[in-house]
Amino acid sequence: MDFIQNFPFFSILLSLGSGVLTSIMNKKAARIWNTFILTAITVMSAVLFVYMLDVGEPYTFMMGHFPAPWGNEIRAGVLEAGMALFFCIVMMLSLKGGQEHIDAEIEETKVNLYYIMINLLLSSLLALIYTNDLFTAYVFVEINTISACGLIMIRQSGRTIEAATRYMIMSCLGSGLLLMGLCVLYDITGHLLMSNIKESVAYVYAQGTYKVPLVASIGMICVGLAIKSALYPFHTWLPDAYGYSTVSSAAILSSLVSKGYIFLLIKIFFRVVGFDVIVDSKIVNILFVFGLFGMIMGSVNAILENDIRRMIAFSSVAQIGYIYMGLGLGTTIGIVASIFHVLSHASTKSLLFIAGVGLTDASGGSKKFVDLTGSGYRNPMAGVAFAIGACSMVGIPMFSGFISKLLFAQAAVANNVGKQLPTLICLAVSTVLNAIYFMKTVIRIYTPSGRNAKKTQAGEAALMSMKEHPLYHVTLLFMIILNMILGCCSQPIVDWITSGLAMFG
Amino acid sequence: MGGNLLANYGEAVSMILFGIGFSNLLLQKNLIKKIIGLNIMDTATYLFLAEKGYIAGRAAPIVVDNVTSVEAYINPVPSGLVLTGIVVSVSVTALMLSLTIRLYRRYHTLDMDEISTMLKKEDQ
Numbered sequence: 001m002d003f004i005q006n007f008p009f010f011s012i013l014l015s016l017g018s019g020v021l022t023s024i025m026n027k028k029a030a031r032i033w034n035t036f037i038l039t040a041i042t043v044m045s046a047v048l049f050v051y052m053l054d055v056g057e058p059y060t061f062m063m064g065h066f067p068a069p070w071g072n073e074i075r076a077g078v079l080e081a082g083m084a085l086f087f088c089i090v091m092m093l094s095l096k097g098g099q100e101h102i103d104a105e106i107e108e109t110k111v112n113l114y115y116i117m118i119n120l121l122l123s124s125l126l127a128l129i130y131t132n133d134l135f136t137a138y139v140f141v142e143i144n145t146i147s148a149c150g151l152i153m154i155r156q157s158g159r160t161i162e163a164a165t166r167y168m169i170m171s172c173l174g175s176g177l178l179l180m181g182l183c184v185l186y187d188i189t190g191h192l193l194m195s196n197i198k199e200s201v202a203y204v205y206a207q208g209t210y211k212v213p214l215v216a217s218i219g220m221i222c223v224g225l226a227i228k229s230a231l232y233p234f235h236t237w238l239p240d241a242y243g244y245s246t247v248s249s250a251a252i253l254s255s256l257v258s259k260g261y262i263f264l265l266i267k268i269f270f271r272v273v274g275f276d277v278i279v280d281s282k283i284v285n286i287l288f289v290f291g292l293f294g295m296i297m298g299s300v301n302a303i304l305e306n307d308i309r310r311m312i313a314f315s316s317v318a319q320i321g322y323i324y325m326g327l328g329l330g331t332t333i334g335i336v337a338s339i340f341h342v343l344s345h346a347s348t349k350s351l352l353f354i355a356g357v358g359l360t361d362a363s364g365g366s367k368k369f370v371d372l373t374g375s376g377y378r379n380p381m382a383g384v385a386f387a388i389g390a391c392s393m394v395g396i397p398m399f400s401g402f403i404s405k406l407l408f409a410q411a412a413v414a415n416n417v418g419k420q421l422p423t424l425i426c427l428a429v430s431t432v433l434n435a436i437y438f439m440k441t442v443i444r445i446y447t448p449s450g451r452n453a454k455k456t457q458a459g460e461a462a463l464m465s466m467k468e469h470p471l472y473h474v475t476l477l478f479m480i481i482l483n484m485i486l487g488c489c490s491q492p493i494v495d496w497i498t499s500g501l502a503m504f505g
Numbered sequence: 506m507g508g509n510l511l512a513n514y515g516e517a518v519s520m521i522l523f524g525i526g527f528s529n530l531l532l533q534k535n536l537i538k539k540i541i542g543l544n545i546m547d548t549a550t551y552l553f554l555a556e557k558g559y560i561a562g563r564a565a566p567i568v569v570d571n572v573t574s575v576e577a578y579i580n581p582v583p584s585g586l587v588l589t590g591i592v593v594s595v596s597v598t599a600l601m602l603s604l605t606i607r608l609y610r611r612y613h614t615l616d617m618d619e620i621s622t623m624l625k626k627e628d629q
Contacts, residue, residue: 135586135589138593139589139593142593142596142597145597146596146597146600149600149604153604153607158611158612158620158623158624158627159624161604161607161608161611162608162620162621162624164604165536165601165604165605165608165617166617168597168600168601168604169530169531169539169601172530172543172546172597172601173527173530173531175597176523176526176527176530176543176546176547176550177527179547179550179590180523180549180550180553183550183553183554183557183586184553186583186586187553187557192582
């Protein structure tokens with residue numbers, strides 16, 4: 001066995017362990033240590049990714065001393081390694097972009113607690129990506145939820161505590177369903193390791209016995225994970241949680257936490273139940289319908305919103321709808337499009353949140369649209385970054401959002417079971433709605449603030465320059481580059497996702 | 506159908522309890538009642554696992570009198586899962602209770618809807 005094959009285990013253990021270690025550090029040490037750990041894990045994931053591309057074969061890694069049907073396992077392939085790398089990069093950028101706000105908005109003695117949450121979140125995300133055992137996945141789903149809850153409520157205000165409570169309630173509903181689904185599946189198949197379950201499910205399904213419990217358990221798992229990743233009717237906690245928490249938390253929650261659950265769901269589709277069984281059980285159709293609803297309703301809510309952070313949050317609801325729509329198409333190209341949209345949305349949404357906070361800072365801290373007039377001139381870099389993020393979300397070529405919309409449209413055209421037309425219509429309508437609210441915002445931030453000069457005087461004083469906030473500007477630059485890479489060099493990325501999915505099977 | 510239900514009444518009861526807990530967690534306004542619902546829901550899952558993991562007449566797999574036949578013992582994994590689940594559920598409940606205390610100190614009510622209206626008033 002090559003030494004590099006230990007890297008997934010090292011990264012999970014390192015972030016989990018450093019979470020414990022951070023609790024005894026002071027603010028500055030915690031920050032430096034966290035940056036160091038995050039860099040180390042990014043490097044390890046990158047090395048593993050290159051290694052996996054080279055080897056081209058997934059491998060399983062035995063945890064503990066018991067072999068396959070009894071013991072616990074980690075499994076790594078091209079897709080897993082690449083996802084881990086991408087998640088680490090986005091997390092690093094979101095943390096660095098919002099660092100000034102972390103320092104300003106969180107109580108002095110509690111900043112190290114913030115980094116504990118970040119470390120635990122990272123370890124649970126990595127574990128969700130790499131694990132080959134369903135019950136381990138459940139335990140890390142709960143760790144993910146608890147640390148995400150901490151990220152929301154660490155900025156103390158009535159709004160965030162209420163948002164955290166709502167988030168916990170919805171998450172508990174989701175994980176209750178997930179746990180029950182897993183138990184029923186375990187009961188039917190007698191295994192907890194994903195590859196063993198898949199064999200048993202294929203056997204049981206071919207026999208035709210236990211059809212109802214099998215479909216019920218798949219349904220519970222799908223709905224549970226959909227609730228946790230804020231699919232449309234279950235999104236009520238989301239605007240408050242993203243709108244009032246500190247900006248790094250909002251960026252990490254929208255771009256990573258919900259994506260971790262979606263990645264787990266895709267893994268369950270391919271590695272646990274088997275894609276044929278999933279498509280045959282018609283559950284994808286339900287996800288498809290809710291996805292379409294989400295695409296339209298999320299955008300409509302975003303148009304009605306009067307607060308920039310909440311608008312971006314509602315836009316997340318719409319984008320999650322896109323991802324579930326792609327899963328619901330029930331074809332492999334649909335799943336490829338969804339995974340690409342996971343990447344594209346993660347990079348764009350964190351960019352929008354970080355750029356948005358620059359604009360509100362330049363407007364005296366107000367998040368209302370009226371006060372944002374002309375803020376693109378007061379904070380030029382944030383204005384450009386927001387415009388780029390908006391273009392990407394609307395789907396202008398050269399940016400990542402365009403590629404994912406193209407992939408969704410291609411997947412819809414290739415589909416021939418009556419989902420073609422609804423998908424294309426909803427894509428078109430949703431794009432127009434996206435354009436309405438994002439272009440409205442971009443036009444507003446580039447409208448010279450003649451009439452509102454009095455209101456924004458406080459903002460004028462806070463003109464943000466490159467010299468005062470070097471870290472913020474460099475982060476935005478990196479985020480823009482990441483977005484452009486996804487938008488301009490999409491073919492290798494799509495090839496990577498396709499080969500990774502083939503390794504899943 | 507009826508015979509199956511009678512043979513598996515434990516599983517049936519656990520599913521009903523799961524439904525009761527789930528709807529309480531979703532629909533109750535009072536936070537404490539929500540948390541009680543959460544606990545009923547989690548416990549129902551453990552009942553299901555325990556019920557499925559036990560085979561009548563067999564013992565826990567601890568070898569004391571040199572009986573090594575597989576027929577004499579049950580599979581210990583479901584019981585292990587119950588323990589893991591209990592640990593998770595305890596931590597989630599603790600977190601929910603601490604959030605409830607925070608909200609109560611701030612708003613002097615346990616009703617989620619009232620808290621929402623107060624928050625809206627705060628904004629204006």
